[in-house]
Amino acid sequence: MPVIELLFPNRCLECTKVISGGAAICQNCFDQLHFTHHRYGQSNELTEKCRLLFPVEEAFALMHFEKESASQKIVHQLKYGGREKLGALMAQWISASIEFGNNPPDLLTTVPLHPRKQRQRGYNQLHVFGDELSRLWQIPCDHALIKRNIYKKAQALKGREQRNVNEELFSVTKPLQHRHVLLIDDVFTTGNTMSAVAWQILKSGNNKVSVLVMAMD
Numbered sequence: 001m002p003v004i005e006l007l008f009p010n011r012c013l014e015c016t017k018v019i020s021g022g023a024a025i026c027q028n029c030f031d032q033l034h035f036t037h038h039r040y041g042q043s044n045e046l047t048e049k050c051r052l053l054f055p056v057e058e059a060f061a062l063m064h065f066e067k068e069s070a071s072q073k074i075v076h077q078l079k080y081g082g083r084e085k086l087g088a089l090m091a092q093w094i095s096a097s098i099e100f101g102n103n104p105p106d107l108l109t110t111v112p113l114h115p116r117k118q119r120q121r122g123y124n125q126l127h128v129f130g131d132e133l134s135r136l137w138q139i140p141c142d143h144a145l146i147k148r149n150i151y152k153k154a155q156a157l158k159g160r161e162q163r164n165v166n167e168e169l170f171s172v173t174k175p176l177q178h179r180h181v182l183l184i185d186d187v188f189t190t191g192n193t194m195s196a197v198a199w200q201i202l203k204s205g206n207n208k209v210s211v212l213v214m215a216m217d
Contacts, residue, residue: 002170003093005012005127010023012025012026012029012030012033012129013025013070013073013074013077014026014029014069014073015028015029016071016095016103017140022089023088024077024086024090025070025074025133026041028084029070032061032070032073033063033070033071034064034066034069035062035097036061036062036063036064036216037064038060038061038062038097040058040060040099040100040101040124041058041069041099041100041101041103042100044059044060044061045216046060046061046103046188046216047059049188049191049216050191050194050198050211051164051209052189052191053192053195053198054194054195054198054199054202054209055195055202055209056198056209056210056211057103057180057209057210058103058210058211059210059211059212060094060097060098060123060210060212060213061188061212061213061215061216062093062097062202062213062215063215063216064215064216064217065189065215065217066185070180070216071103071215073188075186075214075215077128078125078186079121079125079186080121080199082122084125084127085128085131086126086132087125087126087127087128087132088128088129088132088137090129090214091128091129091130091132091133091136092132093134094133094212094214095136095137100137103204104137104139105138105139105180105181105182106139106143106151106157106179106180106181107139107140107141107179107180107181107182108130108133108134108137108139108140108141108147108181108182108184109130109141109142109143109145109146109181109182109183109184109201110124110126110127110129110130110141110143110183110184110185111126111146111178111183111184111185111193112124112143112146112195112198113152114148114150115148116151117151118128124129124143124182125164125186126143126185126186127143129156129184129186129214130143130184133184133212139182140186143176144174144180145172145173145176146170146171146172146173146197146200146201147170147171147172147173148169148170149168149169149170149171150168150169169193169196170196170197170200171200171202172200172201173202175204175205176201176204176205176207177204177205177206177207178205178206178207179205179208179212180208180209180210181201181206181207181208181209181210182210182211182212183197183198183201183209183210183211183212184212184213185211185212185213185214186213186214187213187214187215187216187217188211188213188215188216188217189217194211198211
C-alpha cells in the first residue's frame with residue numbers, strides 16, 4: 001500500500017470507515033442511500049416538476065437530496081471539496097440505472113458555471129460526470145453549448161426580477177436544430193436554473209430537452 005494511503009486513508013463520507021481509494025462511501029452506507037428508483041421513460045416526480053416549468057421529454061434523478069444525508073455529503077464534496085473524480089463514480093451509478101429504450105438523446109450538455117465562479121472553484125463539478133456518461137453511453141457531450149451570462153444565481157431572484165433575468169441568464173453558443181438534448185445538473189431545487197437553460201435550447205430550434213440530475217431536493 002502506498003505511504004500516502006497509510007497516512008491519509010480514504011474514508012466513507014458518511015460513517016468515516018476506511019474504504020478503498022476509488023469509493024465514496026462504504027457498502028453499508030451505500031445500501032442506506034435514498035435512491036429515487038426513477039425509470040427513464042416513465043413519468044415521475046421530477047418529470048412533473050419540470051413540466052410545470054418547460055416542455056420536457058424525460059427526467060431522471062438518481063437520489064433524493066436530504067439535509068445531513070450521505071447524498072448531500074457526496075454532492076458537496078464533488079462541488080466544494082475538490083473531489084472532481086466523484087463525478088465519474090456517480091456517472092457509473094447512473095448509467096447502471098438508465099435504459100434509454102426508443103428515445104435516447106443525441107447530445108449531452110451540462111449546466112455551466114459563470115467563468116468567474118469556475119475560476120474560483122478551479123473546475124466545473126459536472127465536467128467529469130458528463131464526460132464519463134458520454135463515454136459509457138457513446139453519446140457526445142458538449143460542455144460549451146451553453147454559456148452563463150450572469151453571475152447571480154437564479155435561485156436568489158424573486159418575482160419579476162426572476163422572470164426578466166431568466167431570459168438573459170444563459171445563451172446557446174452555436175447553431176442547434178432538431179436535436180434531443182439531455183441537460184445535466186447536480187441538484188434540482190426550485191428548477192429555475194434548469195428552466196432558464198431548457199428554454200434557451202428549445203427556442204434555438206426545433207429541439208427537445210430531457211433532464212438528468214444527480215439528486216433532487
